[in-house]
Amino acid sequence: MNRSKFNAADETLQSDDRADFAVGEASGDVKHELKLNIGGRGATHRRLHDCQVTMIGFCGGIGTGLFIGTGSAYAKAGPAGLFVAYIIVGSVLWCMMQSIAELATLFPTAGSFPHWATRFIDPAVGFSLAISYGYCFMIAIASETFAAALIVSYWSDITPAVVITVSLTPLLSINLMSVHFYSDSEVLGGTVKVVCFLGLIFVSIVITARDRIGFRYWNDPGAWTNYNDIMGPKGHFLGLLSAFFNASFSFIGIETVVITTGEAMNPHYAIPKAARYITYRIGFFYVLGALLISITVDPRNSDLVSGAGNAHSSPFVIAIKAAGISALPSIVNACIFVSAWSAGNSYCRIGSRMILAMTTDHQLPQVFGKVNRKGVPYVAVITAWLFGLLAYLSR
Structure with missing residues (x-):
């Protein structure tokens, strides 16, 4: 189907949505709710522009896993182990993204892939997928929020509870506003990530050229690291497996662009475009990042x-400090803080949309699918955000 047909189909979809709202207003709230919250169709508004969907797909969900978590994976697996792990995990996720992007283009529903599982496999599968996936991201709100508190500890000994509170409050406010505010915050956070990483690329090239490091560490101590002092191929293989887990955590959120299908203005065009940018995201942030490290x-x-848990553990900052550059570590730490908060912001939205998805298939009480006049599922947002309070239990 060509682009003009896609646009025509999207206009028909939006006009159907407006007709449903009109029917709901004329016949009462109960009928309006039942009309929308069924078969993957939620009452959210389609207000995400194509460029915003693309930006969410390119750098949405990138948090501390890339800037800090890669350090422990590198220590366990070595240069080749880290590089190979990111290539393999990235290739698998690339294939997955192309598959679900095709479904998202054909079936741009509020339920996303849990609804597809309910529709094409079995309701039990859709329920299990929505519960496990939503729980994963709602718990990640707490982990990223606490990570933000650890990042602040790079500068100050302020109690983590203060930072957690300061992080969670605007996170809830933005997710309760119109989707425009969320998308604008993601574009701003994504811009910080891209600019920061471009700066790290430039700095890494300067460090390598100035000190003539080259591929020194691939030769000494070697391309592979002995995992837990286990010598030989067995230790190398175990190090590679260990790096897989870190790489998987770093890649978390790469599929979140598909969640925007229920709120994208033109999902038939925006989702395939965003899926193509996933290739550049994997190559730019992860594969190139592993090589620079x-x-x-x-x-x-x-x-x-x-x-x-802060810039002290970031391999990029470690390289900057070793080169004797004093001002940059704090700047990089600030960018990591923005990345952690932005990731938590994304995870809150994803968790709330998973809750909304379950109401569209009547797998949760319909109260969780209620939206305000701006099309925000406020009950689902508050429910997902409450999991972020678990950050206070961290040490």
Whole structure:
């Protein structure tokens, strides 16, 4: 189907939505709710522009896993292990993204892939997928929020509870506003991530060229690291497996662009375009990032596994400090803080949309599918946000 047909289909879909709203207003709230919250069709508004969907697909959900978590994976697997792990995990996720993007283009529903599982496989499968996927991201709100508190500890010994409170409050406010505010915050956070990473690329090239490091660490201590002092191919293989787990955490959120299908103005065009940018996201942030780490940082550096959770454990900052550059670590730490908060913001929205998806298939009470006049499922948002309070239980 060509683009003009896609646009015509989308206009028909939006006109059907407006007709449903008119029917609901004329016949009462109960009938309006039952009319919309069924078969993957929610009462959210289609207000996300194509460029906003593309930006969400390119850098939405990128948090501390990329800037900090790669350090421990690098120490366990070595230069080649980290590089290979990111290529393999990225290739698998690329294939997955192309598949679900095709479904999202054909069936742009509020339920996204849980609804597809309910519709094409079995309601039990859709229910299990929505519960497990939604729970994963709602718990991640707490993890990213607490990560933000650890990042602030790079500058100050302020109690983490203060940072958690300051992080959670605007997160709830933005998700309760119109989807425009959420998309604008994601574009702003994504811009910070891209600019920061471009700066890290430039700095890494300068460090490598100035000190003539090259691929020194691929030769000494070697391309592979012995995992837990297990020598030989067995230790190398175990290190690679360990890096898979870190790489998987770093890649979390890469599929979140599909969740926008229920609120995108033109999903038939925006989703395929965003899916194409996933290739550049994997290559730019992850594969290139793994290569830069391997040529600027020694995998034997103890700071990589210090567990500080802030810039002290970031391989990029470790390389900058080793080069004697004093001002940049704080700037990078600030960018990591923005990334952590932005990731938590994305995860709150994803968790709330999973709750909404379950109401469209009548797998949860319909009260969770209620929306305000701006099309925001406020009950679902508050429910997902409450999981972020678990961050206060962290040490």
